[in-house]
Amino acid sequence: MTIADLKRGQRGIIKTFENDNVPLKLLEMGCLPGNEVELVQIAPFKDPLYLNINGSHLAIRRDTAMQIEIEVVK
């Protein structure tokens, strides 16, 4: 399961990701394994995705979100 599979308001813990496909910038903005991610909002046409990662609010495109594996927090 990846960030792209989250529903609005749902949370997950970042597991791992395909290293080479995820921009370093995303890591620097707090998107690191072990951090919690919440899907705040989905833009119309389902792209981009508005996330809250450990207090850092950012939007990424769906194809990037599909690279980031998570485990859903119930």
Next chain:
Amino acid sequence: MPKQINVALIGNPNTGKTSVFNHLTGLNQQVGNYPGITVEKKEGICKLPRGLKAHIIDLPGTYSLNASSLDENLVIELLLNKNDKDYPDVAVVVSDVENLKRNLLLFTQIKDLGIPTILAVNMADRMERKGISLEIELLEKRLKTKIALVSARKKTGIENLKELITQYGTISTEPCVNSSSIDPTYFDRLRKAFPNQSLYKLWLVITQDVNFGNLNRNKIEHTNGFSPKKKSDLKRLQQKETIVRYQFINGILKEAMTVDVNAAKDLRSRLDRILTHKIWGYVIFFSIMLLIFQAIYDWSSYPMDFIDNTFASLSEWIKTSLPPGVFTNLISEGIIPGLGGIVIFIPQIAFLFFFISLLEESGYMSRVVFLMDRIMRRFGLSGKSVVPLVSGTACAIPAVMATRNIEDWKERLITILVVPFTTCSARLPVYLIIIALVIPDERFLGVFNLQGITLMLLYLLGFGMSVFSAWILNKILKIKSKTYFVIEMPDYKLPMLKNVGINVVEKTKSFVFGAGKIILAISIILWVLASYGPTDDFDNAEEIVTERYGENLAPKDFENQVASVKLENSYIGLMGKGIEPIVQPLGYDWKIGIAIVSSFAAREVFVGTLATIYSVGSGEEKTIKNRMAAEVNPILGGPLFNFASGISLLLFYAFAMQCMSTLAIVKKETNSWKWPILQLVIMTGIAYVAALAAFQFLK
């Protein structure tokens, strides 16, 4: 101790770094470009305690020293190059208290460069409301620095920050994080090969591929006894470095910062729920755009009329009060109208940047980008292209300047190239008079006015053409660009008027002094071309008119006829005749040819030029219109302005690149003549083909 020290302000975007800069320097600042690139360079002077002065550079916002854009590259190049005249004696990292964790990543990197680094924690006034408390002393000890709590909004802590800057000599230059722990053997080899260099600097030179002094990546990697790593391995190491830094930061913040998670944070979520809603989001966005459009279009018409009249009477005044002669004419007909042509754009530019700064300062702009990105991406544009495209309906000049927000160079370039297709306000007078001539004033289905529909279609055509050409350019242009998109969604804030004001002044100044010079030069050239002619007919215009009409003309009519004969025989008039064979297939005569030639300075000149040629002095549209309606096509017979030639003209003006000012600003923003020249040739080519097809098909 030197009398003036260099201070670099560094920080993530949206931390209020520029507000801190504005407080430190006041209006004592200047904005320029870094040599050779179009990244803005902001610097200023700040008076410090005890007679010391600081030269402050506001570096472009960046999340880390791993550069992914031109702006960020610049930060690294400055910080690595000790020989740069701007190399900082002390760095101030401005951070936002709510995003301290992320902000500290950059801080630890700067600190590791061995530059004395002060941490300024901005927005300290929001701490209580957000339930955040910090143990400053502990933080200072762990981060080996001095911390200033500031609030640019409440204007607190700035004096303390200045005091810390004067004491920069006492700040430890010891690094926080041991970056070599990410791969000890690799860094060990690096140390052995370059015993005199800082390891972290070497690491940055390798990973960022920047040059400084005599060191560069190639040289390092080809040193004896040093085996370079593959790109993907390096990237993995960079990721590891980021993780190590975050571990360090998390460790410190666990002790030194507490956050009450129940503190109010629902303003953001409540606003976001409406502003990024899949229906309301668009409704609100389009309403805001409508308001801005109205403001730029309607409100600025008052100051623009005022400017227009002022410059006209100034010309008149100079003409009557200075002794007549070439010099007086040059001033009153060349230079003054030329200056007027620059000043008249100021209201639109100022209004546009006023609203854009408001949207940016408030945090709303990121929501627009979020809403529009998917749609714009289909055409090779970015969510960030929306604002320039919409503001292009007022004027392409501020719109081209507004593209500076787009970080991705390819998306920005495409936006700059297609913006001039949108229907700017200078096209409107041309459209109005031609529509009045060739489209019947009738109702369609009893409701819609045909003339109104035509005007609306022309606006849609402009938008359609810019989106369509963006799509084509996206396929053609081979520019390597970032394939990903990350945008921070900052918290909503009340805009600070001081920042908005400074931004408006800076942007307007940069237009007046940048593009203004070129506009002035072109208007003087046009004046010369219209005021001189190579033949005797030009000099003997008075006699020719007397011969043609006798002595009985009223003085006003006589002057108009003379002006008309002079224009016909001036250089620009001869150019009009010269291009007649080219414009004939489009259904025009040489008079329209002249109007088109002079329109290349600015479209709105079209109506004025025709007015002069058809000897209508007063500029009342009705009379121009009647005269135009009476013109006969010299070859085909019948009225010159009929449906076919009218549509052909409308299409020509819709597509042609006829604005020197836009070309000047595109040259300035792209730093090359290549793009404005391509724009001129291709747009005008499209215009010609479209006009030709329309006339030949409809005639």
